Amino acid sequence: MHDYKNKYLQIITHLGVFTLGDKVYKLVCFIKEGQKALLADYITLFINNQWVDSKSGKTFENFNPATEEKICDIAEADAEDVNEAVKSAAAAFKRNSKWRTMDASARGKILIRVGEIMMEQKHIISSLETLDAGKPYADSLGDVEHAADVFKYYAGLADKSLGKTLSPDGQYFAYTRQEPIGVCGGIIPWNYPISLFAWKVAPALASGNVCVIKPSELTPLTALHMAAIFSEAELPAGVLNVLPGYGATAGATLASHPGVRKIAFTGSTATARKIIALTANNLAKLTMELGGKSPAVILPDCDLDQAALYCHSAIMTNCGQNCCGISRNYVHADVYDEYVAKAVACAQNRVVGDPWKEDSESGSVISEVQMNKILGYIESGKREGAKLECGGERIGSKGWFLQPTVFSNVTDEMTIAKEEIFGPVQSILKFTDIEDVLDRCNDNEYGLAAACFTKDVDKAMYLSHNLKGGITWVNCADILTTQTPFGGFKGSGYGKELGEDAMKEYCEMKTVLMKMSNKNS
Numbered sequence: 001m002h003d004y005k006n007k008y009l010q011i012i013t014h015l016g017v018f019t020l021g022d023k024v025y026k027l028v029c030f031i032k033e034g035q036k037a038l039l040a041d042y043i044t045l046f047i048n049n050q051w052v053d054s055k056s057g058k059t060f061e062n063f064n065p066a067t068e069e070k071i072c073d074i075a076e077a078d079a080e081d082v083n084e085a086v087k088s089a090a091a092a093f094k095r096n097s098k099w100r101t102m103d104a105s106a107r108g109k110i111l112i113r114v115g116e117i118m119m120e121q122k123h124i125i126s127s128l129e130t131l132d133a134g135k136p137y138a139d140s141l142g143d144v145e146h147a148a149d150v151f152k153y154y155a156g157l158a159d160k161s162l163g164k165t166l167s168p169d170g171q172y173f174a175y176t177r178q179e180p181i182g183v184c185g186g187i188i189p190w191n192y193p194i195s196l197f198a199w200k201v202a203p204a205l206a207s208g209n210v211c212v213i214k215p216s217e218l219t220p221l222t223a224l225h226m227a228a229i230f231s232e233a234e235l236p237a238g239v240l241n242v243l244p245g246y247g248a249t250a251g252a253t254l255a256s257h258p259g260v261r262k263i264a265f266t267g268s269t270a271t272a273r274k275i276i277a278l279t280a281n282n283l284a285k286l287t288m289e290l291g292g293k294s295p296a297v298i299l300p301d302c303d304l305d306q307a308a309l310y311c312h313s314a315i316m317t318n319c320g321q322n323c324c325g326i327s328r329n330y331v332h333a334d335v336y337d338e339y340v341a342k343a344v345a346c347a348q349n350r351v352v353g354d355p356w357k358e359d360s361e362s363g364s365v366i367s368e369v370q371m372n373k374i375l376g377y378i379e380s381g382k383r384e385g386a387k388l389e390c391g392g393e394r395i396g397s398k399g400w401f402l403q404p405t406v407f408s409n410v411t412d413e414m415t416i417a418k419e420e421i422f423g424p425v426q427s428i429l430k431f432t433d434i435e436d437v438l439d440r441c442n443d444n445e446y447g448l449a450a451a452c453f454t455k456d457v458d459k460a461m462y463l464s465h466n467l468k469g470g471i472t473w474v475n476c477a478d479i480l481t482t483q484t485p486f487g488g489f490k491g492s493g494y495g496k497e498l499g500e501d502a503m504k505e506y507c508e509m510k511t512v513l514m515k516m517s518n519k520n521s
Contacts, residue, residue, distance in 0.1 A: 008107070020237045042073045047081070058498050065363075066400075067399075074217075081243055082253040082257060099236045101208065102115050102236075104159035108159060108291065125302065126143075128222050128354065132222065133191075135355055140355075148196035163509070172514060177510075182209060185255065186204070187267065188215045193216065204264070205240070207507050249429075256279065262287075265286070268290065279359040287497065292446045296329050296452065297467070303475070311326045312346035314477040316362060317362075320425060327426065335431050339428065368400055371400040385414070386408070387408045390405065391406060400455055411429065434462070438467065446490060450464075453474075453475055460474045484499050485500075
């Protein structure tokens with residue numbers, strides 16, 4: 001069994017490629033083989049290609065959720081810093097700026113270079129992600145590789161943002177063109193920090209926009225490291241700004257700022273409603289990727305082992321801190337008991353522990369607050385009559401580790417069947433009729449994702465067309481690819497990330513209509 005920490009952190013000393021000051025060097029500086037990784041005592045904001053202190057001088061502490069140990073202090077951005085970053089971004093977006101006059105293919109080359117540097121430094125970035133988020137190193141590595149692919153994918157689309165010619169009535173020539181919006185704000189959560197940074201920044205920059213990014217105060221390290229990578233890739237000053245801080249200050253100012261023309265947010269539905277209200281006066285364009293309570297329908301003709309494994313992974317990966325995780329399993333009565341047994345076996349066999357150990361499948365949840373919230377939902381499940389099949393407890397006394405938890409005999413009115421838990425809690429419900437189960441699946445405020453498992457093509461098509469989710473999986477679950485759009489319905493938000501459709505979220509369509517000369521006049 002390998003220990004990723006010894007395997008990779010031992011070889012990291014420093015990048016040695018950036019010339020942006022001592023703080024950048026320290027950001028990726030680790031000490032002495034075999035010891036824990038240490039960062040700088042203090043890391044600053046990134047505005048206009050400069051590492052700067054916050055205007056207020058405030059900082060906040062950054063912790064490792066797997067050990068509860070402090071990693072470092074981070075400069076805390078607030079309203080003044082957001083104003084400065086938006087000012088910097090707006091200057092970079094001026095009509096005759098270097099960024100605005102750059103060929104679209106040249107923008108693509110910068111994004112390609114970013115993806116290449118990420119792969120060169122994938123062990124460093126993955127280490128930062130594991131330190132900051134408590135997730136297994138193998139998962140962090142997969143997230144980094146995916147994020148690098150996202151940058152490369154949108155690099156290829158940078159010079160392919162096309163309009164079309166039209167045939168209007170009268171003697172006119174008309175065409176449309178896709179134009180960048182301007183200053184785009186990105187508000188990123190803590191569950192997939194590096195992936196969601198890429199989802200927002202890559203299509204925005206490929207479309208020719210400029211960005212101000214607020215990473216979660218719980219997981220800011222990889223976003224700050226990405227700022228240094230973009231500088232190495234020679235992105236012009238002001239095009240990307242990174243402001244770690246709190247939602248109530250930095251996030252709210254960014255959402256309400258009159259100079260920001262687009263907000264892309266991933267997070268809770270409750271927070272989204274606040275952000276939407278803040279953007280009302282500015283009428284900023286919005287992409288909202290929000291919460292979920294995703295159902296799966298398991299029919300008796302399916303490969304039950306496959307269904308159980310997919311649904312297990314789709315709720316237990318990342319400790320269930322996954323907005324599209326399959327948290328509601330609707331299982332046909334004919335195979336219900338068998339499925340429950342398989343789900344329990346998967347949960348009991350899942351290895352939860354030190355995220356640096358190669359055999360760890362789950363690490364810690366993000367914080368004590370989140371752990372207690374999840375445990376509260378587990379208690380509600382027991383109190384309301386669901387059967388706790390396994391799990392339901394904290395593991396150990398240091399780090400926020402939780403047992404994978406499975407409930408059977410769950411009914412639709414129970415809290416654990418209605419509300420997003422955002423933890424490793426699987427609810428298994430019983431059904432006998434397809435029409436009935438469709439109504440039950442769709443009777444929820446969310447509509448992010450859904451899944452169905454069956455060997456019957458007709459039933460698969462019927463279910464996938466009638467389940468209300470922005471993405472519906474057939475005989476699989478929780479599969480996201482760079483090429484396929486992702487986004488929800490109803491309380492799960494609107495707008496799309498990934499795929500070509502995400503480019504449209506960062507563009508405005510302009511129509512040009514030109515009067516043609518009339519030779520007979």
